[in-house]
Amino acid sequence: MSAYTESSPLLENGHHPDTTNLPFASRAASFMKGEGEPSWAESFKFFIFGTWFNVLLLFIPLSFVSHFLNWDAGLRFLFSFIAIVPLAKLLGEATEQMSVKLGDTMSGLLNASFGNAVEIIVGIAALLKGELRIVQTSMLGSILSNILLVLGCSFFAGGLYHSEGVFNSTGAQTCFADKSTALVIPAAYASTTAEGGCPSPGLLIISRGTAILLLVVYCAYIWVQLKSHAQYFTPDPEHREETVPRMGTAAAGVALLSVTVIVAFCAEFLVASIEETAVRYHIPKAFIGVVLLPIVGNAAEHVTAVWMAMKNKYELTIAICVGSSIQIACFVVPLLVIVGWMVGQPLTLKFANFETVVLFVSVLLVNLLIMDGKSNYMEGLMLLVLYSVVALACKLPMQPLITFS
Numbered sequence: 001m002s003a004y005t006e007s008s009p010l011l012e013n014g015h016h017p018d019t020t021n022l023p024f025a026s027r028a029a030s031f032m033k034g035e036g037e038p039s040w041a042e043s044f045k046f047f048i049f050g051t052w053f054n055v056l057l058l059f060i061p062l063s064f065v066s067h068f069l070n071w072d073a074g075l076r077f078l079f080s081f082i083a084i085v086p087l088a089k090l091l092g093e094a095t096e097q098m099s100v101k102l103g104d105t106m107s108g109l110l111n112a113s114f115g116n117a118v119e120i121i122v123g124i125a126a127l128l129k130g131e132l133r134i135v136q137t138s139m140l141g142s143i144l145s146n147i148l149l150v151l152g153c154s155f156f157a158g159g160l161y162h163s164e165g166v167f168n169s170t171g172a173q174t175c176f177a178d179k180s181t182a183l184v185i186p187a188a189y190a191s192t193t194a195e196g197g198c199p200s201p202g203l204l205i206i207s208r209g210t211a212i213l214l215l216v217v218y219c220a221y222i223w224v225q226l227k228s229h230a231q232y233f234t235p236d237p238e239h240r241e242e243t244v245p246r247m248g249t250a251a252a253g254v255a256l257l258s259v260t261v262i263v264a265f266c267a268e269f270l271v272a273s274i275e276e277t278a279v280r281y282h283i284p285k286a287f288i289g290v291v292l293l294p295i296v297g298n299a300a301e302h303v304t305a306v307w308m309a310m311k312n313k314y315e316l317t318i319a320i321c322v323g324s325s326i327q328i329a330c331f332v333v334p335l336l337v338i339v340g341w342m343v344g345q346p347l348t349l350k351f352a353n354f355e356t357v358v359l360f361v362s363v364l365l366v367n368l369l370i371m372d373g374k375s376n377y378m379e380g381l382m383l384l385v386l387y388s389v390v391a392l393a394c395k396l397p398m399q400p401l402i403t404f405s
Contacts, residue, residue, distance in 0.1 A: 037101075043251035047093065050246070054090070059083040060262065067269040073276035080270035084296045087263045088118045092301070094256040097247040114256065116142075116324065116332050118263055118297035123336045125267040126274075127345050134274060135340075135347060137289025137394075139333045140355050144390060145294035146325040147366045150302045152383030154317045158309030159377025167314040167373055182210055182217075183329060186349035187356040207348040208341055211334035218330035270296075286394040290355075298324070314375065322370070358390050 038046070048054060063079040065071075095114045102110065119142055126134045158165050186207050190200075247255070278285050295302075301320055308316040333349070340347030351359065365386065369379050 037248035038246060038251075040248065040251050043097075043247035044255070046246040047090065047251075047255050050093075051089075054086050056082055056086040060087070060266065063266050063269050067272070073273045073280055076269060076273040077277040080266045080273065081292070081296060083266045084118060084122075084263060084270065085299045087259055087266065088297050088299060090259045091117050091256065091263065094247070094252045094259060097245065097252040098249055098256060100245045101249055116297065116327050117260060118267070119328065119332050120335065121260070121263050122267045122271065122293065122297065123332065124339055125264070125271045127336060127340050127343060127347065129271055130345060131271060131274065132340075132345065132347050133285050134271065134289050134293075135336055136351060137286050137355070138293040139328060139336065140351060140359060141290035141294040142297065142328045142332070143325045143359065144290065144362055144387065145298055145302075146321045146328070148362055148383045148387035148390070150298065150305050151317070151321040151366065152380045152387060153302070154305045154309035154314075154321065155375045155380030156377045156384060157306050157380070158312065158314065158317070159375065159380055161310050162312050163376065165309065165312065165314040165317075165375040167318045167370075167375070182214055183333070183349055183351070184356055184360055186210060187351050187353070190348075190350040191353065203348050203350055204346060207337055207350065210349055211337035214330050214334040215338075218327075218334070221326065221330060284394060284396070287391070290394045291391050318370070322366075354393070358393075362386065362390075 037043075048057075059079050059082040063076070063083040066076045066079050091114060095110055099110050119138070122138065123135050126132075126138070155165065186203060189206055190203050274285070274288060277283065278288060301324060305317045305320040308314070308320070337347050337349065366383070369375070369383070
């Protein structure tokens with residue numbers, strides 16, 4: 001019996017073609033390629049050569065070589081740092097292409113799951129090496145980078161082209177203030193209890209309990225975003241960016257898995273070089289975590305957010321900046337606390353006093369700026385100035401009084 005599907009093309013005699021005698025590889029490729037989708041060759045040609053940005057992929061072999069040949073720590077850090085930047089973009093591209101034919105609900109879940117894959121991988125790699133300070137500062141840095149640096153650049157750049165930007169503030173504010181409050185409470189608890197060098201049992205309990213509750217809040221947020229109140233998160237039709245299908249679904253899935261594996265290796269090399277790089281080049285770990293590492297995972301998103309604002313598509317800009325910060329605070333940070341619990345690393349939600357104040361003030365400022373649903377270049381400048389002050393403070397060596405635990 002001929003091997004075909006109902007969607008197979010017909011021959012001139014009206015019968016489906018007989019694929020039984022085709023080579024196994026050809027039949028498998030035909031099976032894995034959906035109807036009307038680009039071929040595997042076309043898919044990976046677009047994936048690898050679709051943008052000049054991918055020239056940075058040349059740093060991937062340099063990252064591997066420098067690690068295994070034990071080159072200078074600064075070179076190992078730099079090569080791994082640059083290599084992850086295009087990989088983060090490819091992760092986003094593969095996720096977006098997979099989402100084209102999966103429908104709105106599955107697309108939303110897929111983007112929620114893989115939207116911060118780089119931060120999760122880097123965080124787990126740091127956890128396994130006991131770099132708790134790097135984990136905490138990088139998560140804090142990811143939130144601040146999205147709501148201060150990226151949103152500030154977007155408002156400022158968009159304000160130079162348009163006198164005023166308009167967006168739906170209801171969706172943007174959902175869960176936004178709540179996440180900062182939840183992350184501040186463990187630090188407030190720790191500051192009022194006597195502790196030694198290690199986290200107290202009470203701090204671990206409240207951190208892990210808060211992490212579980214935040215994951216519940218995140219699941220509710222996904223439901224609100226995709227189902228119950230989807231209208232608040234759906235861009236205006238004229239502001240919607242339709243994704244052009246350039247890859248087959250199966251090809252995008254293979255690409256997503258492959259890039260994730262490569263990111264895991266590069267993240268391992270990056271984290272392994274941080275300690276020596278910080279000591280040799282006198283770079284505070286707080287600066288590496290808060291300023292440098294967030295650039296790795298969010299570079300492509302940063303460019304997209306600013307570009308959308310310049311095109312007067314502020315709904316998409318807000319979705320990228322605020323949505324990503326909510327994912328970090330309500331999903332990535334709690335997830336890493338739970339993973340730390342599983343592998344025996346006492347990761348807590350106790351940020352240092354300075355970091356706690358910075359997070360609270362930043363979220364408060366952004367919440368006040370977006371509550372009216374309008375923006376201009378002056379608001380963008382305010383956010384950029386606050387981020388610059390934070391970066392400058394992190395560049396200075398921290399005193400032992402405000403170390404992480």
